[in-house]
Amino acid sequence: MSTEIPTREQLVRRISELRPSLRDKAGWAEENRRLHDDTIDALADAGVFKLRTPKRYGGFEADTATLLDVAAEMGRADGSTAWTAAVYWIPTWMASQFPDEVQDEVFSTPDVRVCGTLSPTAMATPADGGVVINGKWGFISGAHHAHWQEVIAVLVGGEGEPYPIMALVPMSDLLIVDDWHTSGLKGTGSVSTVAKEVFVPQERIMPLPAMLQGQYSSVRNADAPIYxxxxxxxxxxxxxxxxxxxxxxxxxxxxxxxxxxxxxxxxxxxxxxxxxxxxxxxxxxxxxxxxxxxxxxxxxxxxxxxxxxxxxxxxxxxxxxxxxxxxxxxxxxxxxxxxxxxxxxxxxxxxxxxxxxxxxxxxxxxxxxxxxxxxxxxxxxxxxxxxxxxxx
CATH class of the missing domain: 1.20.140.10 (Butyryl-CoA Dehydrogenase, subunit A, domain 3)
Structure with a gap:
């Protein structure tokens, strides 16, 4: 595929051409409670996972008007497909707010997929050079096909009062609990994930309040409008x-x-x-x-x-x-x-x-x-x- 950044119209047209195959795989996704591998590959080929990735890593840095149109076209084919893609866009954008050296690691994977949550349902304790996290997160859409998860945990045991932190963790460090038995959005594979004594280095940690208030750590993305x-x-x-x-x-x-x-x-x-x-x-x-x-x-x-x-x-x-x-x-x-x-x-x-x-x-x-x-x-x-x- 060309390295030239596609226009909004071109991206929507790509998804429109995929609609028959996306809808065809929707039944499989419902039955198996996750997106089909072919669907993930098709979305990757269409550039869907590049929309919120920084340009220096081959991403498109698309605005949210583009996200709306692309997701709407996916939603016309299958709700679970559109929902999962949209969920990936959010933690991918969040990963782009971490220190630049962390981004180098995350975005070294082509078409990287980052899943995540904003719920602080885990605990973190200080460790030499970082923290150790234990806990469980639910409703993690797209976990089966993700490379990284953005997790939230409450840091206790350090100086001052406990406070929530956000961290980036490779999916290989987490356990997946296949508990996604639901009435709707079945194909999203929104399973639970578990951390057991997972060490996270300090550079992959940000205070959640800072993230929510727009106090970001990236230097190279600071002037990019979408960030x-x-x-x-x-x-x-x-x-x-x-x-x-x-x-x-x-x-x-x-x-x-x-x-x-x-x-x-x-x-x-x-x-x-x-x-x-x-x-x-x-x-x-x-x-x-x-x-x-x-x-x-x-x-x-x-x-x-x-x-x-x-x-x-x-x-x-x-x-x-x-x-x-x-x-x-x-x-x-x-x-x-x-x-x-x-x-x-x-x-x-x-x-x-x-x-x-x-x-x-x-x-x-x-x-x-x-x-x-x-x-x-x-x-x-x-x-x-x-x-x-x-x-x-």
Whole structure:
């Protein structure tokens, strides 16, 4: 593949060409609870894993508007594929904030995949030259195909009060617990991982509060626009495209079936002739339009402020999370309408609509994506109160 950085349109076109094969492998992914190796290879060939990698390592340093469009195109094919790719983008971006010598190690692997979490469910203790970590992390999407994991642990036993740290750990140092038995996003392979007496050198450690407040350690990335924004707005903007894609997939699938479906026990030989259907399709479509508005407002905010380098207002940071929550809520409402209008035949497991509905439901239950949590945070800030979380 050419070393020239592809345009957004070229990247979307590559994924569009992959849609049949991605959808074909989605059933295997559901059954085996992880993405197919062929899917990972296809995404790598398309450049998906280079989008948030620094240019000096062959990456594209793509803005979040590009992430939205690429993820939306993947989501039209398969929700689990889009979700996993989007999850890789976030810790890859985080790895780009570590000291430059650490990046040299991480990005020495072509198409490196970094998984991770923001939950501090492990403990770390000081050791000569670093820390020793013990603990377990859940919901680690893409762990089976990752090379590194970004982990969070609470450092205890040193000077001062305990505090959370972020560390980069090779997957070879961790144990994978195959516990991903779920109703939605089955193909993401979001298993648990375990650290048992894992030593992490000091250079691969950053204080989590510093990362959340934009106090990064990289010198060579300091002037690159995509690495200037705060973590949570970046994570929010990286996530919404996959959800929009799922919503668009539901609409496309519904309209494709529509002409040949009658409404049983009524006089309608074609569902598309019923006024009820017109209301359902229009209502759901307007919700998808509104979701797209929030997604694009979010990516525009992140990308604009990244380029001009202006500081983030508290309200803007809260709005970023609120926009992400709005995308999730509106897409779920739209998919629920399409699903309700799809009839009894849609409950069969080989019908795409039920998988989309389950995947969208799973996204809406995610702690960071949850619409209610994000809306409450935004309202709290609008009312003049301080955020009651570090994650904004």
């Amino acid at each position: 200037r924004a705060p973590l949570l707005p970046v994570a929010s903007a990286s996530s919404v495209g996959s959800v929009l894609g799922m919503g668009n997939a539901a609409k496309e699938f519904f309209l494709k079936r529509l002409p040949n479906r009658k409404i049983t026990y009524t006089a309608y030989e074609s569902q598309r002739e019923a006024p009820l259907t017109h209301l359902q399709v229009a209502s759901a479509s307007l919700k998808l339009d509104a979701a797209e508005f929030h997604g694009k407002r979010l990516t525009s905010l992140v990308d604009t402020k990244s380029v001009d380098g202006t500081s983030w207002k508290l309200e803007e940071r809260a709005q970023a999370r609120a926009d992400m929550g709005a995308v999730c809520a509106l897409v779920k409402e739209a998919v629920d309408i399409f699903s309700t209008a799809s009839g009894g035949s849609s409950i069969y497991t080989d019908v795409l609509m039920q998988r989309i509905q389950r995947d969208v439901q799973a996204v809406n239950l995610h702690a960071l994506m949850h619409p209610d949590t994000n809306t409450e945070l935004y309202g709290r800030v609008l009312c003049g109160l301080e955020p009651n979380t570090l994650y904004f």
